[in-house]
Amino acid sequence: MAAPSIVMDSNHQSNWKLTKTEKKFLRKQVKARHTLLRHEGIETVSYATQILVVANGGLGNSVSRNQLLPVLEKLGQVDVLLMPPNKPYSFVRYKTIEESKKAYVTLNGKEIVDDLGQRIILYLNYVEKAQWKELEPQALPPGLKVVEEIISSEDEKLLLESINWTEDTDNQNFQKSLKHRRVKHFGYEFHYKNNNVDKDKPLPGGLPDICNSILEKWLKEGFIRHKPDQLTVNQYEPGHGIPAHIDTHSAFEDEIISLSLGSEIVMDFKHPDGVTVPIMLPRRSLLIMTGESRYLWTHGITPRKFDTVQASRNHKSGIITGDAEDLTLHKRGIRTSFTFRTVRQTPCTCSYPLVCDSQKKEPPPSFPESDKEASQLEQEYVHRVYEEIAGHFSSTRHTPWPHIVEFLKALPNGSLVADIGCGNGKYLGINKELYMIGCDRSQNLVDICRERQFQAFVCDALAVPVRSGSCDACISIAVIHHFATTERRVAALQELVRLLRPGGKALVYVWAMEQEYNKKKSKYLRENKTSQGKKEEINNDTSVQELFVEQMPDMGNRDSACSVPFSNDFQKRSCNSEKVANSRLPIHTNRTSFHCQDLLVPWHLKGNPGKEKYMEPFGPLGTHGPNAVFHRYYHVFCEGELEAACRTLSNVSILQSYYDQGNWCVILQKV
Incomplete structure (x- = not known):
C-alpha cells in the first residue's frame, strides 16, 4: 500500500492535518533518512531528483535484484539499479525526474516480500548522487584454481547416490554428524579434536570405486598432479557453513581438491594481512588449492541462506566483485562436497613456517622485567x-x-x-x-x-x-x-x-x-586491509563512475x-x-x-x-x-x-x- 500523497510531495512538514497512519509513516521515513546519514553518510534532499535511495531494499536485508528491479520498472525506465554488497539499501536512477517522482509517490511505504518470505516496507528518499565504498578488485589467491563442469550431471548423480547417509556401520569413525553438517570419511578419518589424521590407522575399504575412476581420469587429463588417498564428504544444508581454517600442514600434502555437488556456494579465502577474496564455486566444479592458497590463506563458508553473486554470471566461478550494478542474491541449496587429500608421511617443509605446525618456531619474547x-x-x-x-x-x-x-x-x-x-x-x-x-x-x-x-x-x-x-x-x-x-x-x-x-x-x-569507542569503530576495525578503496557514485548527468581514491589513515x-x-x-x-x-x-x-x-x-x-x-x-x-x-x-x-x-x-x-x-x-x- 502506497504512503499518503501528502508525505510524498515533500520531505518538509506540512501544515495540513495528518492522520495517525500518515504521522507514523512520516516518522519512519525521517528515521530511515537519519539512519542513512548517520551510519552511511548518505545525504538526502527535499526536492525531486532522478536518483532515489531505497531503504530496506538491499542485498543486506535479503532483497535480490530480480525481486526489486521489476517493482521499480513498473514506474518508469530504470537507468541503473545499484545494490552495494551487504548493505540494506540500494540506489535507483530513473530516465527522467517525472518517473522518479512517480516511483517516490507510489513505492514509498510499499510492502514487499523479501527472499526469505518476510514482509518489509520500502522507504524512498531523493539524493543528488549515490555513492558507496567499494574495495579494490582482488586477484585469485596464488595457487588457487577453479575448474567448471569437471564432471557430468550423470556422474554427479552417481556420486551423490554413492553416499548412504542412513547407513549403519560397525566403524563408529566412518560417519559423523557435526553441529552444522553431516560428514563421512574414507581412506583415513580426519579427527576434528586435533585437526589431524592417524596415519597408522587407515579406514577399511579405501576410497569409493567411483571416486577412484574419476581421479584417474583427472590425473590423465592433467587437472591434478597426485592421486589422493583420503576423502572427506560434507553435506551442508542452506544456512550452514564451516569456520575459516587451513588444512593442517603436517596432515596432508600440498594439493587439496574439493568437488562441489548439488548446489553452488561462495567460499571466502582470507590472507593473514586481512584481505578477503570471495570465490564462487559452481555446481560440479573442482576447487584446486596448491602453494600459498593451500598453506597460507584460510578458507571457509559463512553460515547464511543466500550468497551475494554476480547477476550476469550467476553460476560462473570467479571472484565476487563489489560491482554494485551487477550484484544480486542467490539462494543456497543442499550442497555436498567431496574433498580429496593425500596423507603426508614426512614433516612439512613449506615456505610458510609462521603458520606451519611441522616447523619449530622460537617462542616470542617475554614481557620485559627491567x-x-x-x-x-x-x-x-x-x-x-x-x-x-x-x-x-x-x-x-x-x-x-x-x-x-x-x-x-x-x-x-x-x-x-x-x-x-x-x-x-x-x-x-x-x-x-x-x-x-x-x-x-x-x-x-x-x-x-x-x-x-x-x-x-x-x-x-x-x-x-x-x-x-x-x-x-x-x-x-x-x-x-x-x-x-x-x-x-x-x-x-x-x-x-x-x-x-x-x-x-x-x-x-x-x-x-x-x-x-563511544559506539564508533575505528577505521582499523572497519576497513579492509587493502590500503586503497574507491567510492563509486552516480549523479544526474553521468553514468556509474569512480569518484575518488580514499586513502587509509x-x-x-x-x-x-x-x-x-x-x-x-x-x-x-x-x-x-x-x-x-x-x-x-x-x-x-x-x-x-x-x-x-x-x-x-x-x-x-x-x-x-x-x-x-x-x-x-x-x-x-x-x-x-x-x-x-x-x-x-x-x-x-x-x-x-x-x-x-x-x-x-x-x-x-x-x-x-x-x-x-x-x-x-x-x-x-x-x-
Whole structure:
C-alpha cells in the first residue's frame, strides 16, 4: 500500500492535518533518512531528483535484484539499479525526474516480500548522487584454481547416490554428524579434536570405486598432479557453513581438491594481512588449492541462506566483485562436497613456517622485567624492524591526519617545532610558516626525510640533542606506544616537555586499546586491509563512475594486537590488567579488537605477489624474502592512561584530551 500523497510531495512538514497512519509513516521515513546519514553518510534532499535511495531494499536485508528491479520498472525506465554488497539499501536512477517522482509517490511505504518470505516496507528518499565504498578488485589467491563442469550431471548423480547417509556401520569413525553438517570419511578419518589424521590407522575399504575412476581420469587429463588417498564428504544444508581454517600442514600434502555437488556456494579465502577474496564455486566444479592458497590463506563458508553473486554470471566461478550494478542474491541449496587429500608421511617443509605446525618456531619474547630488557626488546622489535620496513612503511604514510594538521596550522608563524619520531616526515612540510625539525631512531626513515629536503636527524626519543626550552611546540605521533615500560613511556613524555619553552605546546598520539569507542569503530576495525578503496557514485548527468581514491589513515599497516596484560598506576580499572612475570608477548590477529595491552603487531612487507616467503618470526632479521613478516612491539593505551601519565609530569597542564580514530591524544602546555 502506497504512503499518503501528502508525505510524498515533500520531505518538509506540512501544515495540513495528518492522520495517525500518515504521522507514523512520516516518522519512519525521517528515521530511515537519519539512519542513512548517520551510519552511511548518505545525504538526502527535499526536492525531486532522478536518483532515489531505497531503504530496506538491499542485498543486506535479503532483497535480490530480480525481486526489486521489476517493482521499480513498473514506474518508469530504470537507468541503473545499484545494490552495494551487504548493505540494506540500494540506489535507483530513473530516465527522467517525472518517473522518479512517480516511483517516490507510489513505492514509498510499499510492502514487499523479501527472499526469505518476510514482509518489509520500502522507504524512498531523493539524493543528488549515490555513492558507496567499494574495495579494490582482488586477484585469485596464488595457487588457487577453479575448474567448471569437471564432471557430468550423470556422474554427479552417481556420486551423490554413492553416499548412504542412513547407513549403519560397525566403524563408529566412518560417519559423523557435526553441529552444522553431516560428514563421512574414507581412506583415513580426519579427527576434528586435533585437526589431524592417524596415519597408522587407515579406514577399511579405501576410497569409493567411483571416486577412484574419476581421479584417474583427472590425473590423465592433467587437472591434478597426485592421486589422493583420503576423502572427506560434507553435506551442508542452506544456512550452514564451516569456520575459516587451513588444512593442517603436517596432515596432508600440498594439493587439496574439493568437488562441489548439488548446489553452488561462495567460499571466502582470507590472507593473514586481512584481505578477503570471495570465490564462487559452481555446481560440479573442482576447487584446486596448491602453494600459498593451500598453506597460507584460510578458507571457509559463512553460515547464511543466500550468497551475494554476480547477476550476469550467476553460476560462473570467479571472484565476487563489489560491482554494485551487477550484484544480486542467490539462494543456497543442499550442497555436498567431496574433498580429496593425500596423507603426508614426512614433516612439512613449506615456505610458510609462521603458520606451519611441522616447523619449530622460537617462542616470542617475554614481557620485559627491567629497563635493560625493555631496551633490548625495543632494539629488536622496534628499531631494527623499522630499519627493515622503512621503504614500505613510508609508502603507506602519505595522508596527514586532520587534527594534527589543525594543530600545526594554528601555531604562530615562525614557531620552532620538533617532530619527535618523524618517520618519513609527512608532517614536516604541512605549515610552510613554521621552522620544523624532525628526528627518528631509524636512519633509513631519516634518509627519506632528507631526500624530501626536510631537516631531520637520527636520535633516540629519550635523549633528543636539542637545547632545553628551545621549541615553541612538539609533536609525537604514534611513537610513545613503542616504549616497553611505564617508566620509559613517562620519560619520553618528560623529554617532550624539556624541549618546550614556557607556554609551549606538545601534541601526543598513541594507539588506543579501545578500537570501538563511544559506539564508533575505528577505521582499523572497519576497513579492509587493502590500503586503497574507491567510492563509486552516480549523479544526474553521468553514468556509474569512480569518484575518488580514499586513502587509509596513518595507522595503515597495523595488522594485529593482543597482549600480556599488566597493571600500573596509570591504568584505569576497566582494563583488568595484571602483570604476568616471564610471560610471552602474544601476536595480535589482524583487524580485530585489542584484548590486552602489550603485544607484537605483524607488518607484512610487500613484494612480488605469489612469491611470499616468511622469515623466522622471532629469529634474526638479517635475511628474509620479499614478503617477510616482521613483528613490532606495542603498548596500547587504555582510556585515561595517557592523561594520567602526563599528570605525573611537573610544570605541565593538559589543554585537551580526545579520541581520534583508534588513538588517544593529548595537547600539553608547559607552564
